[in-house]
Amino acid sequence: MTVDDKKVLVVIPAYNEHGRIGEIVRAVKYVLPSTNVLVVNDCSSDDTGREARKAGAAVVSHPINLGYGAALETGYLYALKYGYEFVVQMDGDGQHLPAEIPHMLVPVLEGDADIVIGSRYLSSSNTYKTSFCRRAGQKFFGMLLSLITGYKITDPTSGFQCLKRDAFELFSRGQFPHDFPDADVLLMAHYAGFRVKEIPVVMVERSGGESMHAGLKPLYYIIKMTLSVGMVILSQRRWKQYVP
Amino acid sequence: MYPKQYFIMLLISLALFFLIVRLIQKGRLDISYCWLWLAVGFIAPLIVIKYDWLLWFSEQIDVATPITTLFLFSILILFLMCLQFSIVISMQRRQIKRLTQQIAMRMEE
Numbered sequence: 001m002t003v004d005d006k007k008v009l010v011v012i013p014a015y016n017e018h019g020r021i022g023e024i025v026r027a028v029k030y031v032l033p034s035t036n037v038l039v040v041n042d043c044s045s046d047d048t049g050r051e052a053r054k055a056g057a058a059v060v061s062h063p064i065n066l067g068y069g070a071a072l073e074t075g076y077l078y079a080l081k082y083g084y085e086f087v088v089q090m091d092g093d094g095q096h097l098p099a100e101i102p103h104m105l106v107p108v109l110e111g112d113a114d115i116v117i118g119s120r121y122l123s124s125s126n127t128y129k130t131s132f133c134r135r136a137g138q139k140f141f142g143m144l145l146s147l148i149t150g151y152k153i154t155d156p157t158s159g160f161q162c163l164k165r166d167a168f169e170l171f172s173r174g175q176f177p178h179d180f181p182d183a184d185v186l187l188m189a190h191y192a193g194f195r196v197k198e199i200p201v202v203m204v205e206r207s208g209g210e211s212m213h214a215g216l217k218p219l220y221y222i223i224k225m226t227l228s229v230g231m232v233i234l235s236q237r238r239w240k241q242y243v244p
Numbered sequence: 245m246y247p248k249q250y251f252i253m254l255l256i257s258l259a260l261f262f263l264i265v266r267l268i269q270k271g272r273l274d275i276s277y278c279w280l281w282l283a284v285g286f287i288a289p290l291i292v293i294k295y296d297w298l299l300w301f302s303e304q305i306d307v308a309t310p311i312t313t314l315f316l317f318s319i320l321i322l323f324l325m326c327l328q329f330s331i332v333i334s335m336q337r338r339q340i341k342r343l344t345q346q347i348a349m350r351m352e353e
Contacts, residue, residue, distance in 0.1 A: 060348045060349055060352045061348055062344050062348050063348065063351075064344055066341055066344055070341050070344075073341075073345065074345045074348060077345055077349065078349055078352075174338055178341060
């Protein structure tokens with residue numbers, strides 16, 4: 001890598017990921033030995049925080065459960081506070097492979113993109129399975145985003161992303177959704193003038209725990225995201241005026 | 245309006261008004277969030293005392309019975325109250341989120 005690893009922060013939001021989080025932190029440290037890893041423990045009821053710390057991560061623990069989006073936002077605030085230039089965000093359930101991080105960093109380091117999304121649907125070697133409901137939502141929002149932005153988005157729900165400082169500064173201004181930050185924030189970023197690029201990544205099934213898209217949540221997700229995307233479109237002038 | 249009905253309604257509306265004022269005095273109700281309550285507390289006894297005004301208003305908006313006007317405006321006021329509470333809750337949610345994030349980061353230092 002051509003960047004000082006110390007400028008990169010790997011942010012892992014985690015909720016009840018005991019038994020998995022330590023392994024993930026160690027795997028990230030193995031791939032990028034001098035990169036700092038931050039685990040945002042969203043008020044887990046198990047030993048997630050301690051396990052992450054033991055594995056070598058910095059741990060910020062929310063005293064109350066705020067949601068996945070808010071945990072990511074805490075990671076952005078932390079990165080801003082300590083002067084990091086790039087944030088790589090990945091899930092704490094083992095779906096995202098740390099070995100992909102160097103590939104994710106390339107487009108932002110070379111100046112080709114401000115936000116890089118790891119897409120499981122661009123990779124031919126992917127065995128990742130998803131429910132019909134969730135895939136339909138992903139396709140719908142992917143198509144909608146592609147239509148508005150003009151570039152192809154196949155995996156708008158991917159939490160495996162790499163962001164430049166200006167981009168995560170935008171997301172840490174209090175408007176970041178506390179639950180599902182997906183298509184709406186990508187649209188926000190597009191209107192704010194950031195270049196979004198997808199690259200193929202391999203993702204695997206989560207190795208345990210409960211998905212935040214379990215049960216009836218995909219239905220709620222589709223309704224909420226449709227409203228949220230609509231609101232971003234309506235307030236696009238505000239995002240277009242964004243100055244980092 | 246019958247005298248008994250008038251008396252009971254006046255008593256209830258005045259009690260409501262004084263309850264709201266008392267809650268504000270004691271600091272249990274923040275004045276920033278209770279302007280609608282105050283309006284209701286003021287208008288309710290006024291309508292009882294000046295019942296003619298309600299009849300006149302109903303006539304102006306082509307409502308046959310004054311009770312319908314009352315229900316219509318009660319629903320409207322309740323709707324506005326819910327909206328006001330939703331705004332306050334949304335604002336407080338954002339504030340709590342930011343406060344929690346700041347506390348969490350301080351604890352990590």
